[in-house]
Amino acid sequence: MKINWIVKLLTKIAWTKNNGDRIKKYINTKQIDRSHNLDNIDKRQIRVCAVQQEIQLLKSYKQYVDRMYEFVERGVKEGAQLIVFPEYNGALILGMLPLIETILKRITRQDSKSAGKDKATSNRNKDTSEDTAENTSEDTAVHTSISAGVDIVEILSTLTTFLLDIFKTTFSELALHFGIYIMAGSIMVTDKDSVYNRAYLFGPDGKIVGKQDKLHPVIMEKDMGLSMGEELSVFNTPIGKLAFPICMDATYFETFRIAKDKGAHIVIIPIANIEEYNKYFALRGIWPRVQESGVYGVKSALVGELFGIKFTGKAGIFAPQILTPNNDGTLEVSKSYDKDEIVVCDLNLNLIETYYDPYFSDQNSEFFKRYYPKIYG
Numbered sequence: 001m002k003i004n005w006i007v008k009l010l011t012k013i014a015w016t017k018n019n020g021d022r023i024k025k026y027i028n029t030k031q032i033d034r035s036h037n038l039d040n041i042d043k044r045q046i047r048v049c050a051v052q053q054e055i056q057l058l059k060s061y062k063q064y065v066d067r068m069y070e071f072v073e074r075g076v077k078e079g080a081q082l083i084v085f086p087e088y089n090g091a092l093i094l095g096m097l098p099l100i101e102t103i104l105k106r107i108t109r110q111d112s113k114s115a116g117k118d119k120a121t122s123n124r125n126k127d128t129s130e131d132t133a134e135n136t137s138e139d140t141a142v143h144t145s146i147s148a149g150v151d152i153v154e155i156l157s158t159l160t161t162f163l164l165d166i167f168k169t170t171f172s173e174l175a176l177h178f179g180i181y182i183m184a185g186s187i188m189v190t191d192k193d194s195v196y197n198r199a200y201l202f203g204p205d206g207k208i209v210g211k212q213d214k215l216h217p218v219i220m221e222k223d224m225g226l227s228m229g230e231e232l233s234v235f236n237t238p239i240g241k242l243a244f245p246i247c248m249d250a251t252y253f254e255t256f257r258i259a260k261d262k263g264a265h266i267v268i269i270p271i272a273n274i275e276e277y278n279k280y281f282a283l284r285g286i287w288p289r290v291q292e293s294g295v296y297g298v299k300s301a302l303v304g305e306l307f308g309i310k311f312t313g314k315a316g317i318f319a320p321q322i323l324t325p326n327n328d329g330t331l332e333v334s335k336s337y338d339k340d341e342i343v344v345c346d347l348n349l350n351l352i353e354t355y356y357d358p359y360f361s362d363q364n365s366e367f368f369k370r371y372y373p374k375i376y377g
Contacts, residue, residue: 090187
């Protein structure tokens with residue numbers, strides 16, 4: 001069954017309670033003192049904060065703003081000039097939509113037992129404020145329609161405009177009010193009839209500095225109809241040249257090599273790993289890429305459990321081994337793999353610009369050029 005006017009109506013109802021103007025007014029009520037973290041930028045001491053965030057569906061725009069504000073405020077108090085959020089950070093907004101749990105359970109193919117457990121949890125956490133996008137009669141009216149089967153891609157295409165506006169407004173305002181850079185994590189977006197997993201970087205003026213689509217969607221994302229990104233970008237900012245490919249992109253060495261060759265000082269990886277935590281699994285991602293490429297790596301993580309699906313990972317900040325105090329390639333890493341945390345560290349851009357590993361002098365450049373002419377040419 002194709003998505004119909006019912007889902008579109010629910011989205012419209014939710015948006016009337018969660019529009020951008022309300023978000024701006026709400027953030028203004030917090031009377032945020034703009035930080036001075038970017039007043040005197042020293043390339044030898046760029047302070048970065050990586051967020052490890054427990055996943056939860058939030059029932060109103062106020063809950064979403066408060067949740068993001070909490071992490072930004074903590075990072076700013078630690079002196080952060082750049083704060084990095086995890087993959088699918090925008091998905092938390094879905095909790096504002098009526099029947100979204102039914103839709104998501106269908107998308108994630110969860111059985112009825114898990115669904116019942118999650119419904120009970122949702123009821124305990126229900127927000128009764130006027131901003132909650134919830135209506136019992138609407139839920140009843142559409143339950144059968146949703147359960148009967150819908151086109152997931154069409155659902156996502158309908159929802160992304162609603163989600164993206166709230167997401168952009170929230171992080172634009174937070175970056176502006178606090179006067180810092182924020183890599184807001186990623187969110188699903190519709191662009192020219194295709195759906196992408198896209199991350200955004202906001203500057204201290206509240207404007208978008210850049211965006212990056214996930215280059216290597218995982219199987220579940222492909223099954224949901226998400227498209228692959230086509231370009232890896234590097235953004236030149238006063239706090240360094242930044243790239244922010246997404247999660248699975250770090251599994252492939254070419255991603256970091258391309259970013260390095262395009263001038264990146266810092267490569268950010270927002271993740272949302274659906275797996276039991278295993279430190280050896282984690283080694284297939286950012287740590288080896290940093291050692292291979294000679295850049296700083298910053299990883300943010302979405303963690304916790306939703307509808308029986310476990311998200312695990314550790315936020316961390318990494319560097320070539322020779323540039324780390326313990327010669328282990330790690331500058332900072334979170335203590336847990338399933339709880340809210342932030343990790344903060346200073347990065348010396350002068351060091352990374354002059355870093356040279358003699359190991360790379362042994363490479364057969366002509367061999368690589370033959371197989372990867374765009375990277376090594």
